[in-house]
Amino acid sequence: MPTIELQLNGGEKHEFEAAAAEEAISKGVAALGGALDALAKEWAPERWYLDRGSQWDEKTLGQVLEKFFEASQTYVDAEDKESEDNPKWVATDVMSERGDGDDEHIYSAFQSMKGSSGYKAVRKALCAAAAAAEGDDPAHAHRYGSEVDDALRDALIERMGDLDESTPLDTLHDNDDVEVCVIPGYRCIDDQFMSHTDVVFSSTTVIPDENFAALLKFVNWSGSEYAALVKEKCGVDLTAEPDPEDFDREYRYNSAKQLANQWRGLVATVDSDPERDKLVGGDSLIELMDNASYGGVPAFVCRIPAKAALEHDWSHAMKLTGRGWIAIHDPINGSGHSVNIESKGGVTVTRPADFYVSAIRGYSIESIYGPDHRSMRVDVEKGPALGAEPAPDAAGPRM
Secondary structure: OOEEEEEOOOOOEEEEEOOOHHHHHHHHHHHOHHHHHHHHHHHOOOOOOOOOOOOOOHHHHHHHHHHHHHHHHHHHHOOOHHHOOOHHHHHHHHHHHHOOOOOOHHHHHHHHHOOOHHHHHHHHHHHHHHHHHOOOOHHHHHHHHHHHHHHHHHHHHHHHHHHOOOOHHHHOOOOOEEEEEEOOOOOOHHHHOOOEOOOOOOOOOEOOOHHHHHHHHHHOOOHHHHHHHHHHHHOOOOOOOOOHHHOOOHHHHHHHHHHHHHHHHHHHHOOOOOOOOOOOOHHHHHHHHHHOOOOOEEEEEEEEEHHHHHOOOOOEEEEEEEOOEEEEEEOOOOEEEEEEOOOOOOEEEOOHHHEEOOOOOOOOHHHHOOOOHHHOEEEEEEEEEOOOOOOOOOOOOOO
16 A cells, blocks of 8 residues: 655645545545645635625514524523523524525635635645555646545535634624514413403503503503593593492492592502603503503514614613604504603613514504504613623524
8 A cells, every 4th residue: 555645835744545546535635634724714705694685574583583582581580591592592593494594605615715826736735645546647646636626625615614603693784673562571462451441441441450550660650640640631530439329230339439449559559660761741641541442461662673682681681762652552453552652761671571573473563553664663772780691602503
């Protein structure tokens, strides 16, 4: 079995035995690993890169965000965070499955590399090793060029793929946004739906239960402030003891009395936060209540930039500033009403699970209220610390 000497550009000399051209090429590729690493690093392209136009439709991005928020809540709640996947990995996995990374770019890069002096030097050395293994005249070494190119293609494409640190997140434009709702304490639409005593939901017919209390706390109105507002704007004292003479049936009087007691309880227990702005003023709150005819759940509706949302670290709350709408929202039946948010401080989200991705769930915001994109778009900022440890800073799958 002949001993092959392999030297590249006067560098380190490698010796190995090979009985045939295929074995010589294989061992030669291994011996020249450092040179191949350098070539791959010089020519490695990115599979995922920012193109002129967005490759993502809103439905797909909505599915990505939903998985990200679910994984983020799991991570925040986990005691052993090392056992949980980085939420960003979860998002990039979904994007990798549904996206369109450029798989051809790496082959194009290899074809371009073949014209470089570095590639030609490696190819020449391997062709000479193949000819020596076959006992062929060195002048005929070029005959093994096709076999060498095949071996180098496999080795270099694998190396370039390993060097590619791009992820699907790199393909997101700043204006790739998704319609979402923030529903405080979100569990289930049916469980959080605000009810009413009359045929139509309004500021005076809403039942003052925990679901309505959640709305008041969300917009930062106390129970007493709301009762005073309704008395001023609608002429109705929600907490007043009913007069039995006003009722033709005792059960109706008892129901009214119970309702007044509920209102008094709400007034006594629901406070506003003096450190927070009210999200809406009094006139807007009455408008909101009196035009959501069938009730719904309290929500902040907006369009959130997907890239900023996916890069958010849930060791801190997410602060949404800019525009957006405060709504009583019924995504199941497609009704509700919305008003402009009036707080410059925006909305602070402390639970990833409070995001309801309306772009892929039930009736969309635009199909109900019809606001244009610009009036709904928000900016994502880092809010107060939540006490959770940051997720490991890792880029996700290499593809």
